[in-house]
Amino acid sequence: MRDTTILRAIQAWTVRQPDAPALICHDTSLTWRELTVAMDRAAAQLVSSGVLPGDRVGVLGGLSVEWAIAALGAIRAGGILCPLNERHKSVELGEVYRKLTPRVVVAAAANLEIAEAACTGITEPPQILDPRTLRTTDLDVPLPPPGRDPADAVCIIPTSGSTGLPKGVVYTHESLLGAFFEWSLQAPAHMGARTLNLSSMSFAAGLLNGFLAPLVLGGSIVMLPKWDPQVAMSLIASERVATMAGTTIFFEQMATLPSFESTDISSLKVVFIGGNPVTLQLIEAWSRKGVGLRQAYGLTESLSMVTFPTVELSMRKPESVGFGGILTTVEIMDLDGTPCPAGTPGEIWISGPGVARGYWQDDALTEQTFAGGWLRTGDVGVRDEEGAIRVVGRTKDVIISGGMNIYAAELERAVLELPAVLEAAVIGVSDDEFGETPAVLLRTSAEVPSHDIIDHCRNRLSNYKVPRYVVFRDNPLPRTSSMKIDKRILRAEYVDLPEHHDRIGRTAS
Template identity: 40%
Template sequence: MPMTIDHAFRWWAMEHPDRDMIVSNGERVSYAAFNRWVGRVAAMFVDRGFVPGDRTVICAENSTEWVVAMLASIRAGGMSAGVSTKLVKSELDWLVQDYTPRVLVTDEANAPKVARAPAVLIDCAEIAALRQGEDRDVRLALKDEDITIIVTTSGSTARPKGVMFTNRAICEHNMWQLVSDPLTGPYRRLLVAPMSTSAGTMPFLHTLLSGGTAFLESRFDAAEALRLITEEGVNFVTGAPIFFQRMADLPEFDAADVRHLDIAHTGGATVVQPLLEKWAAKGVLLRQMFGQTESGGTGVINARHHALSRPEMCGGMMMFTDVAVMDADGNMLPPGEQGEIVLRGPGMMAGYWNNPAATAEAICDGWLHTGDLGVLDELGLVRMVDRMKDIIISGGLNISAAEVERVILELGVEEVAVIAARDDKFGEVPMAVVFGSVPETEQLIAHCCEHLSNFKVPRYLIRSEEPLPRLASGKISKPALRALYGGDKPLPERVR
């Protein structure tokens, strides 16, 4: 059975040629027109030397051209790897060297970062120009188990990892969600996350595989998001709680009709009761989900009948998906005991690009080890407790504390630990606690700005007069530092 993304795409273009596939920046593209556009771009890739198995790296802002490039790469038998536009040149250089792309797609704003990349550079404007023209196409015998997507994630290490997915994994993940969490109307999904993330790529592909319409935005704007829900009939939204809070805070929210919003998934933080109740009063259930890039973005989702009575839970066993909590020795733990959350089911990654050791560590005996601490309740529902992997989630973007620490250590600092500091706008921002030969604040921040994306640069700096607390294993004790400086403790003076 040809369970491939391109096969499903071609079928929908034939079955519903005039249906909107994507709506972005006020422009609408039908399935038939989108299919022809992807064919022209795939043919251009082949003209430039692209062969099956090659990689396409995309470094551009959200746009229709972004997704055309991704699907053209897949159609030509290759792998598409998006990278964040927030990365600085040194970060991009490392990723390009790791992925060794044949084609690198960029836009005007990001072209200077990749100008000297050893790849065929294609500007989004060139892709846009192929929206019309003579029909051309590429037809290959694509396979279910072909790697088609690589999602770049910071993970918990000092270097990003490429999470690989096959055609089959993505198709099965979509079918799993359609069956286990169905919509009552046509699939119309709002996409605001960067396409380089699993929160952007996977929802778009799910929309395509479902024959739905993707409303792709360059960024989240609360007023525009609410307008799309009410005027365009958007019925599927996934986002951090702060997204739903900003929409609820709008003066027009009280009069907005959002009853058709069938699915409103949220994660990364607990939904506060007043926000939950405000949306519930309008007929919308905000439901916690748990997952990570390695699980296709979504792992388990809280059921509708638990959304109000157990809002802090992230779901339990679902059709074809198991969730469990495991101790350090690999033993399954009973309800009430804290351990690592593990998952198995459709949509799991095939592994990490060029990193078999990390793959073997993450997937053991068919279980994906998430690196997150959790507890099961008596119903088998899981509640996330903390992040073993030490990720800071700032405005919905993941920041690896280890990556920031690595950059600061380059300055000769003896000890550094990066933890999350609360922030009204972004939820969390990085705070660096340093000890030893620490340079002037301006020098430290300037060094971070040179080697890290802006959102990863510490906003707070604490100079400890004592060596940082350590665990029995010798590692710096992040829990102790959070107890000293996190939570409701007064924040130091902001340095950025």
């Protein structure tokens, strides 16, 4: 249906609740009316700068009111929003420029130098704009009609680059609206809710889950520009935050605060967590506060969240990510594209209204990844007899030891069950006997004997999955800009690990 767009939803809520808060960041608060006026002003400035419908508009900077206005202005101007990673160096950003060819990049003052340096060597570099001018300029410039084709692209999200050169994941109005409708069915508390956005807008979790979804569903957004667990806890209490989502480490850090037990966070109704294994201890810690953590699953190509476990399921099966959606189908497939029986690992495939429409100007990769109406995730999962899904690893994060597949995520989850373990990562290292064998890299809060780690794993897992190396670290594990453990760095750092650490022998079993 024509005119069914993100913009129509924003305009509808502005009419219904013009004076209600829409966006809160530090001491700045914008009502729906103020946000819409600012969006139109930004759009006029972008149009006057040469932006035409379909042009890519990059926005570079941390969480801020200016970022939000620039992003909405890009969409209102008919452009395609391209959220750029504020942690990128100029070389990385230049690769994104080459891939997406933005006409304009709106860059915050802190990122201006890198935004300009990234233009080096580009034949038609983007025009760099200051986001502050988008708010102060009031131009009499005709804007494209807000009602457009729902199949038009809204945004292109560059991937983090962990798999190589950047890819641009394309979302349309209809794919986003379909996903947000799914959310309202799965968790009605999302409607009109106040959301705490912890994530960078350059990722699906920040842009889609934490920004566009609350606006489409008539809620309001509280932005936390710089992660601080104490500030996050205070905002939940003072702003009466009802929904939030984030990676596991955020919730682990908040749970260790001295103020965690005394802070009133009773306003929280829907909390999704993921990105790294979630332990029962963490779920129980938040449950004692009356808050149910629900381990969701998704990726950039599927709006970062397509499973919606109940609180009860998360408590009973903390390793599970749920069953899939109401409108979204999640299957575990074998190599031939046949559904796997319960207990048999296979690749996770997703089909539904919220799946991305493909990769920007890459038909071959789009056909390979989104073949036959299915998103082939590259993640390995398994269903239990109840139908609940457990993610056991990446197809690219599998250690093949003596011909046996060992999924790093499964071993990491087991190690993280030990209370003293703060962080854990499993990598494969070379092995004369089995070709490759698992090594676990740990950071702990107290001294833990290596044999305790090994004994725990032997009690939980098949013997061939037990790590042959246990390495303790004083420093935190390196993480990507999306706060996931960066195994590329770890593999490079420990490439010769067997030469410097004792191997633990395998027992017969």
